[in-house]
Amino acid sequence: MTSKSDRSSFYTMGVDSGSLTGKAVIIDGNRQIVSHSVKQLGFVSQKAVMMAIDDALEKAGLALEDITYTVSTGYGRKRLEIAGKNLTEISCHAKGANYLYPEVKTVIDIGGQDSKVIAVDPSGNVKNFAMNDKCAAGTGQFLEVLARALDVELTEIGALSLQSDADIKISSMCTTFAESEVISLVAEGHTTVDILSGMHKAISGRMKGLVGRVGMQQPVMMTGGGAKNIGLVKALEKTLGVSIFIPDEPQIIGALGAALFANDFATGIRKKVEEEQDLDKSRVPAKDCASCSVQNFQLNKN
Amino acid sequence: MYQNLSSDEILNKLAQIAADPYERAKEWKMETGSKIIGCYIMHFPEELLHAAGVLPIVLQVKEEPITTGHAYYPAYFCGPTRSIVDQAAKGELDFLDGFVGGDYCIQAVGGAEVVGNLLPKVSNMFFRLPVGNQPWTHGDIVQGLEELKRDIERFADKKISDEDILKSIRIYNKNRCLIREIYELKSVHPSLLTSSDMLSIIKSSMVMPKEEHNEILESLLPKLQSKKETIKEEGVRVFLSGSFCGAPKNEILELVEQSGAVVVGDDLFHGYRYISDNIAEDREPLEAIAAHYIDKNTNVPCPTRCDPKTDWPQYLVDSMRKYKADQLVIVMAQFCEPHMFFYPDIKDAMQEAGIPHLLLEISHELDSIETIKTRLEAFVEMAV
Ligand code: SF4
Numbered sequence: 001m002t003s004k005s006d007r008s009s010f011y012t013m014g015v016d017s018g019s020l021t022g023k024a025v026i027i028d029g030n031r032q033i034v035s036h037s038v039k040q041l042g043f044v045s046q047k048a049v050m051m052a053i054d055d056a057l058e059k060a061g062l063a064l065e066d067i068t069y070t071v072s073t074g075y076g077r078k079r080l081e082i083a084g085k086n087l088t089e090i091s092c093h094a095k096g097a098n099y100l101y102p103e104v105k106t107v108i109d110i111g112g113q114d115s116k117v118i119a120v121d122p123s124g125n126v127k128n129f130a131m132n133d134k135c136a137a138g139t140g141q142f143l144e145v146l147a148r149a150l151d152v153e154l155t156e157i158g159a160l161s162l163q164s165d166a167d168i169k170i171s172s173m174c175t176t177f178a179e180s181e182v183i184s185l186v187a188e189g190h191t192t193v194d195i196l197s198g199m200h201k202a203i204s205g206r207m208k209g210l211v212g213r214v215g216m217q218q219p220v221m222m223t224g225g226g227a228k229n230i231g232l233v234k235a236l237e238k239t240l241g242v243s244i245f246i247p248d249e250p251q252i253i254g255a256l257g258a259a260l261f262a263n264d265f266a267t268g269i270r271k272k273v274e275e276e277q278d279l280d281k282s283r284v285p286a287k288d289c290a291s292c293s294v295q296n297f298q299l300n301k302n
Numbered sequence: 303m304y305q306n307l308s309s310d311e312i313l314n315k316l317a318q319i320a321a322d323p324y325e326r327a328k329e330w331k332m333e334t335g336s337k338i339i340g341c342y343i344m345h346f347p348e349e350l351l352h353a354a355g356v357l358p359i360v361l362q363v364k365e366e367p368i369t370t371g372h373a374y375y376p377a378y379f380c381g382p383t384r385s386i387v388d389q390a391a392k393g394e395l396d397f398l399d400g401f402v403g404g405d406y407c408i409q410a411v412g413g414a415e416v417v418g419n420l421l422p423k424v425s426n427m428f429f430r431l432p433v434g435n436q437p438w439t440h441g442d443i444v445q446g447l448e449e450l451k452r453d454i455e456r457f458a459d460k461k462i463s464d465e466d467i468l469k470s471i472r473i474y475n476k477n478r479c480l481i482r483e484i485y486e487l488k489s490v491h492p493s494l495l496t497s498s499d500m501l502s503i504i505k506s507s508m509v510m511p512k513e514e515h516n517e518i519l520e521s522l523l524p525k526l527q528s529k530k531e532t533i534k535e536e537g538v539r540v541f542l543s544g545s546f547c548g549a550p551k552n553e554i555l556e557l558v559e560q561s562g563a564v565v566v567g568d569d570l571f572h573g574y575r576y577i578s579d580n581i582a583e584d585r586e587p588l589e590a591i592a593a594h595y596i597d598k599n600t601n602v603p604c605p606t607r608c609d610p611k612t613d614w615p616q617y618l619v620d621s622m623r624k625y626k627a628d629q630l631v632i633v634m635a636q637f638c639e640p641h642m643f644f645y646p647d648i649k650d651a652m653q654e655a656g657i658p659h660l661l662l663e664i665s666h667e668l669d670s671i672e673t674i675k676t677r678l679e680a681f682v683e684m685a686v
Pocket of ligand 1: 344380381382383407408409410546547548606635637638639640641
């Protein structure tokens, strides 16, 4: 790593406040990654996010004041006060993936709460996307629940599942029903490795549908925590009939994209949010009607 | 009474009426001692019912979760029908004197049947509205209108003259004209009114006496006219489509605007679809109403009308160009078969025309608002 004085004169940060983890990436003015951090604590944990920010700053030898501009993304993106702008994880994953692999055309992001398929253009813009919008099926949370039911560590399930050559079908993709299906399979005497392999196949089948909605184009990259599960990656490759590129740190791609957007804002490639109006306040005038959902929505947000 | 209020105050008033959609009708009943007929969404000759001296109201979807109604209508049917069945099952529609069902979609037919059974004290009528656009369709619709007229006359114990119908047509035409004027203003100055404001305008029109609504709109229009110059225009221009029978949820509309978009036009039932066309005032009234059902479908095609001469996907492509819209947001009630049936063609038409679109399939229980928010924001970010 270069010393602080060698680097370009300013830094920007991307923060991904995900549903299960907090991630932060700091890049320099030359758009080179200076440091990154991933912290896991619990659901949309602000503490994990702050820990990731502190950790990334410490690794870079920087203080918060050294950061010229910050962009936040992920579920908790609106709650990060230090961010000048917040953008969805869909735009950020596309941008981050394109930075690491400029030829990439399809990004599959399997995160804690949802999964997304993003079609990316050569400049890193989103061309189209699809997102699972009904439940936790095929997400990190789904795997976590089932790993618990099988009494194995989440980090082990990928490698374990690769040992199986059985063909177990898990038909339910509802987390609750799948859990009881897994318990039945255990009761029937199926091994843990075979059940894990069946689980990965089931998720891959589901993802194939999502990929189909966008239209898959190669090369394909996988991001998010799901990409760290080798069993899931292999199952997806088999189901989709393609090889999938996995970055070294798949969980930081959203934060990396956010840091790159922050660089765009800092350098004036994109308009800074201070120059725009606060959309939440300006576009929806509060009504003095106690029973109407306009008011309720605003109360809920606070 | 509305002249002294500001445009925001008038809009608040309409929002209140829309938020508690049956209250104004109940008050009217107390004031006049007359009867109220609930129309089971979506195509009803309100003018004909009005001509009998009753107040027709379009039954509204309530946002509360469906509970009692579960026992009468399955969860895999659309939210609008389930919600109205639920209201009937909970006794919330007992204030009605009459109820008119319709046959424009299989779920609506079933729902109307169930509601009819749940409201034994309420006069239960049916409007047969033949579909298609064949040489005989107009005559068939006239026949359906005559059957309904006969039932309404019996219900109201009043003969309905052509003059009565024409008088009602004039009042309803005026309402449509006034709302269309507001639409015109909004298409040029999209930020003048939020889409929730537009929803309040249409929804309140559906549930209160049209004469009173006209009066309110006549006060509102000049105020909007004078306000328009002060409005700063910004945002990605979005056209909203779909949402049959039930009003799109306010939360969804607000999310569209909070994502950085402005709504420049729509074809919602609780929107432009409701007021797109007037009924001719120079024809025999039932014939004019029948022609209106065919004509308004040419203006804003409705999949439930099965009209082979209209092309909804092409209408949407044309509307996008007409309103200079950047993106199309489709709001689909979950399990709405007529809408689902058309979506693949809409998707193809949009892809061919290079128009980005986002489909939001909305369940009545609105189970994933966060995901909808992310999808809407990401969609709008695509255009920035
Ligand atoms: S048109 Fe759609 S929303 Fe309306 S009743 Fe039929 S299925 Fe339900």
